[in-house]
Amino acid sequence: MTNPIIYIDGQEGTTGLQIFQRLGCRDDITLLQIDPALRKDTAERQRLMAQADLVFLCLPDKAAIEAVALMADMNTRIIDASTAHRTNPNWTYGFPELTATQGEAIASAKLVANPGCHATGFVSVVAPLVQAGVLSPDACLSAHSITGYSGGGKAMIADYETADKPEALTAPALYALGHGHKHLPEMSVLCGLDNRPVFNPIVADYYKGMATTVPFHLAQLNTTTQAIYDTLTAHYKDSVMVDVKLGDGSKLYANTNAGKDTLTLHVCGDDSHCTVTALFDNLGKGASGAAVQNMNLMLGFAETAGLTL
Structure with missing residues (x-):
């Protein structure tokens, strides 16, 4: 089976860097990286988003909303680490332990809001x-x-x-x-x-x-x-x-x-x-670890893959 393709939009921030550290050494995913000179280039970001199976958004709220709009016509799954969508009923809250069925909801979701x-x-x-x-x-x-x-x-x-x-x-x-x-x-x-x-x-x-x-x-x-x-x-x-x-x-x-x-x-x-x-x-568990846990559930990996227990 082909490795899922992952893109981190906002990798240079603290949360993005921490996600990259957890994913960078894994051989069960393919991690896309943007040319640092183009990290604010909308067309290049959108091109990478279109290639990805799942995108992490590690951006301020306004930028995260704009990034979601860039993927409106894509099948790309999204984990948003910003505050923008955490109470939006169209998004699944990314705390798998919230209820007995929350992990299953995350696993099948296209849009997941990572908790604060x-x-x-x-x-x-x-x-x-x-x-x-x-x-x-x-x-x-x-x-x-x-x-x-x-x-x-x-x-x-x-x-x-x-x-x-x-x-x-x-x-x-x-x-x-x-x-x-x-x-x-x-x-x-x-x-x-x-x-x-x-x-x-x-x-x-x-x-x-x-x-x-x-x-x-x-x-x-x-x-x-x-x-x-x-x-x-x-x-x-x-x-x-x-x-x-x-x-x-x-x-x-x-x-x-x-x-x-x-x-x-x-x-x-x-x-x-x-x-x-x-x-x-x-x-x-307060940011990047939770995001990777959610990714694992969404892509069918062991829940703890790449995490430190």
């Missing part, structure tokens, strides 16, 4: 609890999520890695304090929530790794920490990329899963309070 990094952590915690009836859709939730600076792309990486880095950048920075973070729509929609969560993202002075934490007052949910753990364990029992652990009160470090494409949920609490923390790599 912070959203991946939140959805991995909240969606299964809503689906199981442990959380009501009208719950008022909050979450905080700390990420390494690589999540901000090339400009932020340069700021943090400059020789004369400002002292302020050595401390964690809270951002999106206007409560309009771009991941909020998918966090609400994919979890089936009636209310937008209060979300506090934080960037810190380390390269990669993410910890997304959702706290719960158990009296408001009429449940227990053990029941939350049991619900999440049941939801992910067949997953090869997500596992669930019952915490023992030890510290959790946001870079624990750095360099991996997996996600681990830590359920911690007592009789009155519970937190669930998703630990993963913002460049792995």
Whole structure:
């Protein structure tokens, strides 16, 4: 069988480079590469898109929408890493663990929207609890999520890695304090929530790794920490990329899963309070690793092919 042909539109960005690293050494695909001098040439990009069986879009939202339009008359399958299509009902959300049938939906989809990094952590915690009836859709939730600076792309990486880095950048920075973070729509929609969560993202002075934490007052949910753990364990029992652990009160470090494409949920609490923390790599399960996982499903490869577990 001929190897599927893959093209990464926007390979020079952080997500595109990470996808290329995961695919570059594989002998079961054919990876098209554009002449760097032509990477913004619309005709050349469209020519490569037409040759490809699947295209990754690693572009800003507006450019991703324009790229989809370039492929409107093609049979090319698309994985879009931008925010542009994540709540679009014509696109399949690329979190295979969302439901028992989401992986099958991705496998048969032409259009797949790769999740956002912070959203991946939140959805991995909240969606299964809503689906199981442990959380009501009208719950008022909050979450905080700390990420390494690589999540901000090339400009932020340069700021943090400059020789004369400002002292302020050595401390964690809270951002999106206007409560309009771009991941909020998918966090609400994919979890089936009636209310937008209060979300506090934080960037810190380390390269990669993410910890997304959702706290719960158990009296408001009429449940227990053990029941939350049991619900999440049941939801992910067949997953090869997500596992669930019952915490023992030890510290959790946001870079624990750095360099991996997996996600681990830590359920911690007592009789009155519970937190669930998703630990993963913002460049792995939070971006490029998830994109390759989706590609594997769409093209019939082993789900974990080319990924680091």
